[in-house]
Amino acid sequence: MNWIEAPCAAPSARHRDAALAHQGQLTKPPGSLGRLEQVAVDFAGWQSTAQPVLERIAVRVFAADHGISRQGVSAFPAEVTAQMIANFCRGGAAISVLSRDMGADFAVVNLGTFEPVSDAPGLHNLQLAPGSGDFSSGPALNEALLEACLEAGRSQVDALDCELFIAGDMGIGNTTSAAALCAAQLAWDAQAVTGRGTGIDTATLQHKRQLIDTALARHRARPDNPLRNLRCLGGLEIAAICGAYLRCAQRGIPILVDGFIATAAALVAAAINPGLRPWLLAAHCSDENAHARVLAAMHLRPLLDLGMRLGEGSGAAVAVPLLRSALALHRDMATFVQAEVNAGATPE
Numbered sequence: 001m002n003w004i005e006a007p008c009a010a011p012s013a014r015h016r017d018a019a020l021a022h023q024g025q026l027t028k029p030p031g032s033l034g035r036l037e038q039v040a041v042d043f044a045g046w047q048s049t050a051q052p053v054l055e056r057i058a059v060r061v062f063a064a065d066h067g068i069s070r071q072g073v074s075a076f077p078a079e080v081t082a083q084m085i086a087n088f089c090r091g092g093a094a095i096s097v098l099s100r101d102m103g104a105d106f107a108v109v110n111l112g113t114f115e116p117v118s119d120a121p122g123l124h125n126l127q128l129a130p131g132s133g134d135f136s137s138g139p140a141l142n143e144a145l146l147e148a149c150l151e152a153g154r155s156q157v158d159a160l161d162c163e164l165f166i167a168g169d170m171g172i173g174n175t176t177s178a179a180a181l182c183a184a185q186l187a188w189d190a191q192a193v194t195g196r197g198t199g200i201d202t203a204t205l206q207h208k209r210q211l212i213d214t215a216l217a218r219h220r221a222r223p224d225n226p227l228r229n230l231r232c233l234g235g236l237e238i239a240a241i242c243g244a245y246l247r248c249a250q251r252g253i254p255i256l257v258d259g260f261i262a263t264a265a266a267l268v269a270a271a272i273n274p275g276l277r278p279w280l281l282a283a284h285c286s287d288e289n290a291h292a293r294v295l296a297a298m299h300l301r302p303l304l305d306l307g308m309r310l311g312e313g314s315g316a317a318v319a320v321p322l323l324r325s326a327l328a329l330h331r332d333m334a335t336f337v338q339a340e341v342n343a344g345a346t347p348e
């Protein structure tokens with residue numbers, strides 16, 4: 001498992017500087033395209049080029065069941081995880097539609113559901129375990145399973161040829177795991193991290209909070225041991241997303257981070273290997289209660305806030321047109337000199 005701490009790539013400061021200078025020459029008041037200018041500069045640094053492009057996008061939805069779902073923490077039954085895997089592969093889920101719409105390379109990775117699922121086109125049916133363990137009574141994963149999940153994420157990314165990576169998640173109960181991981185990494189209590197997930201009522205929310213606080217104490221969760229936190233409180237798909245993100249940063253592939261679960265994975269992965277940080281771009285702020293707070297703690301500023309709370313990578317997918325707009329503007333706008341527009345320097 002030594003690979004996870006291997007050095008990450010570094011974005012090119014020279015190309016970032018050149019892109020920033022180019023933005024200053026385009027026919028607009030400096031800074032007037034706001035975040036779109038920063039996105040273009042980020043891509044120039046990520047791709048080490050003056051003219052970044054965004055054609056090849058890879059979407060991988062990582063799915064798994066969660067032992068903690070047996071404690072009644074979700075508005076939906078655990079069978080939905082397996083049912084949605086089939087829906088992703090048939091093309092009917094939100095992320096299937098969005099991936100088609102943006103011409104992405106799309107696949108689903110089943111790390112392990114309670115009941116095995118049938119093979120389907122576009123499904124990497126790994127079934128490493130029948131879901132994770134219930135972390136209210138023991139660790140979610142054992143060492144071997146944690147390693148296998150990280151490796152599964154890594155091998156997905158090793159097989160890619162793309163300019164942007166989106167990880168989606170699917171797993172009934174996984175907002176409980178993600179919340180526990182955020183609390184563990186940030187030394188916060190359950191109150192600060194727990195939300196309504198798929199839409200639980202207030203009594204269930206209270207129960208979810210109590211389970212998280214008890215689990216944090218039981219597993220003696222501490223920010224300085226992210227791998228242990230991931231093993232004790234994580235899930236199969238969350239660990240795989242961590243592995244995928246780490247490999248992206250090592251290979252120099254930028255990561256468009258989706259919602260609360262993807263952000264929890266990024267938080268843990270960045271604690272494992274801080275070189276990951278410059279490869280993260282937060283797509284959106286989910287309606288899941290703690291997402292805004294966790295993004296702020298990570299100094300990540302989301303591009304969108306649409307009240308979405310679906311997961312699957314859907315919040316990241318809807319931000320892709322913005323990224324493409326940013327790069328088209330950077331590439332195709334005229335400069336002040338080309339357009340013979342007065343650049344606005346005031347004469348003495």
Ligand SMILES: O=C(O)c1ccc[n+]([C@@H]2O[C@H](COP(=O)([O-])O)[C@@H](O)[C@H]2O)c1
Nearest residue numbers: 074171173175197198259260286310311
């Ligand atoms: O990504 C998010 O911000 C997000 C917020 C709330 C729910 N979800 C999705 O809903 C499922 C988890 O919700 P729950 O209530 O079962 O913990 C899981 O499949 C997630 O993809 C996702």
Ligand SMILES: Cc1cc2nc[nH]c2cc1C
Nearest residue numbers: 076080170198310311312
């Ligand atoms: C239907 C459904 C779709 C989902 N996609 C991601 N999480 C989900 C949870 C449910 C319940």
